[in-house]
Amino acid sequence: SQQGEEDPQALSIQEGENATMNCSYKTSINNLQWYRQNSGRGLVHLILIRSNEREKHSGRLRVTLDTSKKSSSLLITASRAADTASYFCATDGNTGGFKTIFGAGTRLFVKA
């Protein structure tokens, strides 16, 4: 079954540093999304990148997509303590329905 898998599982950095998280998936997709989850709370949509796009920016976020390698990366520049959260990639099922498959997530800890 299709699945997004993020690495690293956990990442600890200093405030001001950049954080890079990677995601790999197994089957073809129409789009890939990144979400953030603060501990025990709901998910917040960060960015969507379509299969025909290679890079997308939103504020301090930069997402890349390489469909030939079935991988994506999320870069957070100039990280802040408030960026501390879990980050998930999510892919659509490309099945004609509306099914979103989440990866296991990367836990990011930004030290002040």
Added chain:
Amino acid sequence: EPEVTQTPSHQVTQMGQEVILRCVPISNHLYFYWYRQILGQKVEFLVSFYNNEISEKSEIFDDQFSVERPDGSNFTLKIRSTKLEDSAMYFCASGISGYEQYFGPGTRLTVT
């Protein structure tokens, strides 16, 4: 800013009992979803709902589960006979398209 709401925030029930989790999606959204997240694990897709019918469902969404949009504003998830392993956070989400989704804060279900 409009948001998805869920009630109750925490539900405790005994094994074998029926529970109904309630969600109020954002009013102009057309696509509705339920997910669950067992503590410490990833978010798992349960079901998507569009045009008053199930669009897609996962293997988890067996005969014990059902969804309903009874009055054009609420979106409910019913678990007929709860099991211990149904204990999890249940998230509702809605979207105006089949892609970007807005998540509610979740209902924590504890089955004893």
